Amino acid sequence: MNQQCKVCGEPAAGFHFGAFTCEGCKSFFGRSYNNLSSISECKNNSECVINKKNRTACKACRLKKCLMVGMSKNGSRYGRRSNWFKIHCLLQEQQQQREQHQQSNHPHQPHDLMFLNLMDDYSKNNHNRASLSSSSPSISSPDSHNSDSSVEIGDKKKAHQLHHKIPPKMPTPTSAINPPLPSQLASFFQLMPPLGPLPLHLVGSPFTKMMPPPPLASSAHSFLPPSFFSSPFHDSLHHLYAQQQNFLSSANLPSSPLANLPNNISNNNNNNNNKESINNNLLHNGSKSADFYQKYYFNKINKFNDDRDENDDVTPSNSPPLKVDVNSPSHSTSSNSPPIICDDIQNNPIDLSMKNEDLLNNNTN
Amino acid sequence: MNQQCKVCGEPAAGFHFGAFTCEGCKSFFGRSYNNLSSISECKNNSECVINKKNRTACKACRLKKCLMVGMSKNGSRYGRRSNWFKIHCLLQEQQQQREQHQQSNHPHQPHDLMFLNLMDDYSKNNHNRASLSSSSPSISSPDSHNSDSSVEIGDKKKAHQLHHKIPPKMPTPTSAINPPLPSQLASFFQLMPPLGPLPLHLVGSPFTKMMPPPPLASSAHSFLPPSFFSSPFHDSLHHLYAQQQNFLSSANLPSSPLANLPNNISNNNNNNNNKESINNNLLHNGSKSADFYQKYYFNKINKFNDDRDENDDVTPSNSPPLKVDVNSPSHSTSSNSPPIICDDIQNNPIDLSMKNEDLLNNNTN
DNA sequence: AAATGAGGTCACGAGGTCAT
DNA sequence: ATGACCTCGTGACCTCATTT
Ligand SMILES: [Zn+2]
Ligand SMILES: [Zn+2]
Ligand SMILES: [Zn+2]
Ligand SMILES: [Zn+2]
Numbered sequence: 001m002n003q004q005c006k007v008c009g010e011p012a013a014g015f016h017f018g019a020f021t022c023e024g025c026k027s028f029f030g031r032s033y034n035n036l037s038s039i040s041e042c043k044n045n046s047e048c049v050i051n052k053k054n055r056t057a058c059k060a061c062r063l064k065k066c067l068m069v070g071m072s073k074n075g076s077r078y079g080r081r082s083n084w085f086k087i088h089c090l091l092q093e094q095q096q097q098r099e100q101h102q103q104s105n106h107p108h109q110p111h112d113l114m115f116l117n118l119m120d121d122y123s124k125n126n127h128n129r130a131s132l133s134s135s136s137p138s139i140s141s142p143d144s145h146n147s148d149s150s151v152e153i154g155d156k157k158k159a160h161q162l163h164h165k166i167p168p169k170m171p172t173p174t175s176a177i178n179p180p181l182p183s184q185l186a187s188f189f190q191l192m193p194p195l196g197p198l199p200l201h202l203v204g205s206p207f208t209k210m211m212p213p214p215p216l217a218s219s220a221h222s223f224l225p226p227s228f229f230s231s232p233f234h235d236s237l238h239h240l241y242a243q244q245q246n247f248l249s250s251a252n253l254p255s256s257p258l259a260n261l262p263n264n265i266s267n268n269n270n271n272n273n274n275k276e277s278i279n280n281n282l283l284h285n286g287s288k289s290a291d292f293y294q295k296y297y298f299n300k301i302n303k304f305n306d307d308r309d310e311n312d313d314v315t316p317s318n319s320p321p322l323k324v325d326v327n328s329p330s331h332s333t334s335s336n337s338p339p340i341i342c343d344d345i346q347n348n349p350i351d352l353s354m355k356n357e358d359l360l361n362n363n364t365n
Numbered sequence: 366m367n368q369q370c371k372v373c374g375e376p377a378a379g380f381h382f383g384a385f386t387c388e389g390c391k392s393f394f395g396r397s398y399n400n401l402s403s404i405s406e407c408k409n410n411s412e413c414v415i416n417k418k419n420r421t422a423c424k425a426c427r428l429k430k431c432l433m434v435g436m437s438k439n440g441s442r443y444g445r446r447s448n449w450f451k452i453h454c455l456l457q458e459q460q461q462q463r464e465q466h467q468q469s470n471h472p473h474q475p476h477d478l479m480f481l482n483l484m485d486d487y488s489k490n491n492h493n494r495a496s497l498s499s500s501s502p503s504i505s506s507p508d509s510h511n512s513d514s515s516v517e518i519g520d521k522k523k524a525h526q527l528h529h530k531i532p533p534k535m536p537t538p539t540s541a542i543n544p545p546l547p548s549q550l551a552s553f554f555q556l557m558p559p560l561g562p563l564p565l566h567l568v569g570s571p572f573t574k575m576m577p578p579p580p581l582a583s584s585a586h587s588f589l590p591p592s593f594f595s596s597p598f599h600d601s602l603h604h605l606y607a608q609q610q611n612f613l614s615s616a617n618l619p620s621s622p623l624a625n626l627p628n629n630i631s632n633n634n635n636n637n638n639n640k641e642s643i644n645n646n647l648l649h650n651g652s653k654s655a656d657f658y659q660k661y662y663f664n665k666i667n668k669f670n671d672d673r674d675e676n677d678d679v680t681p682s683n684s685p686p687l688k689v690d691v692n693s694p695s696h697s698t699s700s701n702s703p704p705i706i707c708d709d710i711q712n713n714p715i716d717l718s719m720k721n722e723d724l725l726n727n728n729t730n
Numbered sequence: 731a732a733a734t735g736a737g738g739t740c741a742c743g744a745g746g747t748c749a750t
Numbered sequence: 751a752t753g754a755c756c757t758c759g760t761g762a763c764c765t766c767a768t769t770t
Contacts, residue, residue, distance in 0.1 A: 024761050392754090393752075
């Protein structure tokens, strides 16, 4: 797949810690997670725009970006990904491409068609397993990516339309993320802010709407054959995204820094060694300085990212009415309204229970 | 590897700041970049030929040479080099040797063969699975995956074709660079020119569009097995090189020195500390003397070097319609024209997305 | 079996050090 | 000021558990 690293934009090496990332960002996140102390404060007001070239210039902002795109050490999963997951990724890619190119364009083809085409290809190959790509030359191998748009060929034209509804409102993950973060957001997110007063004023809506970066987002799920999809990972993603946004917008900052220790924030169920080490670091230094906040936010965001995954237990992929969720989601229900997405997610039990990875996995399988 | 320092010719210690250099030139560039003021004007009309023995004689010309070979503090890469990079370096070396020896000679062996042999060795080790994508994955590692190439798959074939044409026209990086610079170029480049009137006649073409100087350039890529190489780093390099030349020849100088401050030139997105220091230096001294110009050009060239890598963000591997871009680019369109190269690069998403190092790394893997 | 990601390994290069 | 040498963060590649 042609996925790009959600953090730096380089071609992604895979889905790591909850997001498509390159090897570098994967390793960076893995290392940093257990060694926050090694990250020095941003010298640019935590507003660095991370890209392939400068990703090593500011560790603070790189980590921030990692968290922003949903990376988390919890809930990781192993094993081969389902074909649906792959398909979904493809669709998402196409969508993004489409959005970029013909942003204002008039959608000719309903992407339903596009999707169907894809499905056809898939089913054909499926027997062999060829995986998507196989059939369509373009796609090529699952991993290898197809660079191309695999999907593509036939679809490109149609593809763009999928999102016509959603896109406008919902920022594409990538597009939304890559661009410089709104200063507001950036300021909010200052993991390494000199501390100081927290940007509570941001709590409002404006911020909420922007966040977006659902690890994966696509409108395709509505097309997925019900039988295949137990739980729409797609929706889930949206939900997650929404949740994240809520988190960000309503994050309850410690009114008195000292009052809430980061420890409290850490996940309860989490046995993760890594997590512990982080907390230890935090406790270690008693001062409630910038360092404190840095770690505080780190934990906060991490918990948020982790939580989205934890729900799974509660609602297994099936539990929630598939049909309802799948269909109703963004499309039918609030198809027009952009902000909607969030709503859907929240209302949809299914989604809530899923995590990025899980979501992806659950579907179909 | 037997690489030589691109600046002074001494055996290289590694790939530093975008070029193979010795420890001395590496350190020199690292120091000078942040302390331009320490560099005094050349007393030889900026025409000093830098070599191992005299490299410390004229800092101005040494720095100039550094920039000429593509050194830049931005976008440096860390970490281990990909196997492809190594292979590429080997090929490049061989090619150079070949060129030197049988310059006018009639090539018996297309070096395609040579390359293929190399590739075979390499692929044997890794692959197994290569199949997919083309095989390309040749490279082995699981994750690596794609990183690279993704995009390309479909393009690979085209890519190499591109170059078949180009090579002749495109000077090999090394060979092109090492030799004395064309006088025009040299004059333009006078970083430490006594100042005097700027080469306004050069102002012409759009600076913006030009991209960059390729640290490494080689003609080999055209030979790369399509399947293996997703994106021809080789081409990219050529392109970059060509572009650099264009830049040099057509660079638009500030009509009114005072009007355009070097600061404006600096990258927007660039948070690089180093860059800042440079700008600071510049601002520091108010006089618009030779010093001003020196720094102005320094920034200009630096930006140029930096930009070559930056494009990545702009055109993600996917964004552009693969088919269209890939094919249409240099081939069909202006396939014959040599200057074309630049076009290809710009049009070709693949190339754009890559940077020197990245190029090398990315390919197939 | 095949695929896939978390972790681990260690080649590398940016930076820093310090004798020259 | 230079450049040989050292430190350590980075990231390409590999191993292996996990999942399909
Ligand atoms: Zn990355
Ligand atoms: Zn920063
Ligand atoms: Zn040298
Ligand atoms: Zn000189």
